[in-house]
Amino acid sequence: MLNTIRNKAFWTLDSIKNEFVRKAFYEIDKYYNMDSNSSEMHNYHEKTLNKLISHAVKTTKFYSGYKNAHELYDLPVVDKNVIRSKQDSFLSSMFSKKNLIQMSTSGSTGTPFTSFQNKEKKKRVNAETIFFNGKAGYKVGNNFIYLRSLNIKNKKSKLKQWIQNEKLIDVNNLDDQEIQSLLSQIKDYSKKESATMLSYASTYDALADYFQRKGIESIKDCKIHGIISTSEILYNSTRKQMMKVFGCDCLSRYANMENGILGQDTVLFPNSFILNEANYYIEILEFDSNEPVKDGELGRIVVTDLYNYAMPMIRYDTGDVGTFKLMNINGNNKKVISNFNGRKIDMIFDVNGNHISPHKISVAFWDIPGLKQFQFIQENAGKYRVLLIVDNYFGDTDLKNKLHRILGKEAIINFNKVQEIPTLNSGKRKYIINKTL
Numbered sequence: 001m002l003n004t005i006r007n008k009a010f011w012t013l014d015s016i017k018n019e020f021v022r023k024a025f026y027e028i029d030k031y032y033n034m035d036s037n038s039s040e041m042h043n044y045h046e047k048t049l050n051k052l053i054s055h056a057v058k059t060t061k062f063y064s065g066y067k068n069a070h071e072l073y074d075l076p077v078v079d080k081n082v083i084r085s086k087q088d089s090f091l092s093s094m095f096s097k098k099n100l101i102q103m104s105t106s107g108s109t110g111t112p113f114t115s116f117q118n119k120e121k122k123k124r125v126n127a128e129t130i131f132f133n134g135k136a137g138y139k140v141g142n143n144f145i146y147l148r149s150l151n152i153k154n155k156k157s158k159l160k161q162w163i164q165n166e167k168l169i170d171v172n173n174l175d176d177q178e179i180q181s182l183l184s185q186i187k188d189y190s191k192k193e194s195a196t197m198l199s200y201a202s203t204y205d206a207l208a209d210y211f212q213r214k215g216i217e218s219i220k221d222c223k224i225h226g227i228i229s230t231s232e233i234l235y236n237s238t239r240k241q242m243m244k245v246f247g248c249d250c251l252s253r254y255a256n257m258e259n260g261i262l263g264q265d266t267v268l269f270p271n272s273f274i275l276n277e278a279n280y281y282i283e284i285l286e287f288d289s290n291e292p293v294k295d296g297e298l299g300r301i302v303v304t305d306l307y308n309y310a311m312p313m314i315r316y317d318t319g320d321v322g323t324f325k326l327m328n329i330n331g332n333n334k335k336v337i338s339n340f341n342g343r344k345i346d347m348i349f350d351v352n353g354n355h356i357s358p359h360k361i362s363v364a365f366w367d368i369p370g371l372k373q374f375q376f377i378q379e380n381a382g383k384y385r386v387l388l389i390v391d392n393y394f395g396d397t398d399l400k401n402k403l404h405r406i407l408g409k410e411a412i413i414n415f416n417k418v419q420e421i422p423t424l425n426s427g428k429r430k431y432i433i434n435k436t437l
Helices: 002-016 020-032 039-059 080-085 119-134 158-164 176-190 201-214 236-246 358-363 399-407
Strands: 101-105 113-117 143-148 166-170 195-200 224-230 250-255 261-264 273-275 280-285 299-305 316-329 332-338 371-380 383-390 412-417 432-434
Touching (some): 080 113, 113 119, 119 224, 119 261, 143 176, 158 166, 166 176, 176 195, 176 201, 195 201, 201 236, 224 236, 236 250, 273 316, 280 316, 280 332, 399 412
Parallel strands (some): 143 166, 143 195, 371 432, 383 412
Antiparallel strands (some): 101 113, 250 261, 316 332
8 A cells, every 4th residue: 555655646746747757757668669770769869869969069168169060970989087077067057066966976996976967867867767677577666675885875764765665775794694684674674565676786696695505594485576686797697596586587787877777688688788778879889999899899888868968978988898789679679788798997808918708707607616706806918816705615626727718828817715805885896807907
């Protein structure tokens, strides 16, 4: 009854405010289910891009120098460093800064980055969140569990959590004792009404490992109807374990704090992220130029946020790496990002300087007895260090050979057993680090 009241209250309030979220929701649904190569999709992107570019040129200092820009490709590619160093020049004169929504992230390297959004853009983010959460069975007002690293900026009062029907659980520490406490909270919260659960992929890695070692008795009466992973690569072994334990779908999401939800995969097509083409126009460009990559080639993921008019983010280099491909989904050719390799700064190079997918490195560590956690670090060209948290029965004499086959016979690989692998400021646990970039 309470969930129904929350749902009706949300949509009634939206109706009073001209149904902005509902209309955006239907638009996202429309283009999500439309062929990416259709003339209607092309016309939609052309119209929204022209409107955004015209606004940016007229109302921001940064883009005012591009009055002769006739299309997207006439504008420069920008990244966090460019925006951070010239933040005010990216802000539109149409908005008062004090009325904007501030979006801050520590960044994957721990370097803070702040962007600003107008209220209409924020409502579109609300709409896309409702839409993509819905793919995991969520409806507004339903129980929602968010496992995240909590700090003074992202904590919510118990009253606000109750109003939003959301349970925040801290995952700063994931030793066995803390995991037991976490699972107990999930069980208590979901025992009467099933919930959708969202967290970092590395949190699910830790849970999957715990279930393998300790069994699933502790969550026997949990009711989870959908699981969403975000921020990091979700490995197939973790996805399968979470789906088996909780008896529901586990989806992986591609999103960032400064824009929103860029794409999400499905159980049938794991780690192939169907793009949110209603809200974003996405390019994949070469590593050493701003030219589009050839079909199937790996490149930089560059995003144009179609609805952030407060701080236009046009051709924004996310720092992520991936590949475009078309997939037939429900009769439509949908553009997806596959071969998603996470951050460009986490790309590994073999002894000959060739790019190596971090996923390929991680696969070498799968199904190793006694291995609880690892971190792979490229120290410099041809030299690597591996941190390992292991149990007493750890043993895999072939691990070094596996890595040599990937990196080259001449690779210098040092292994160190440690008690703890530190997290980033965001609470994420980085498995792959390249210190040469």
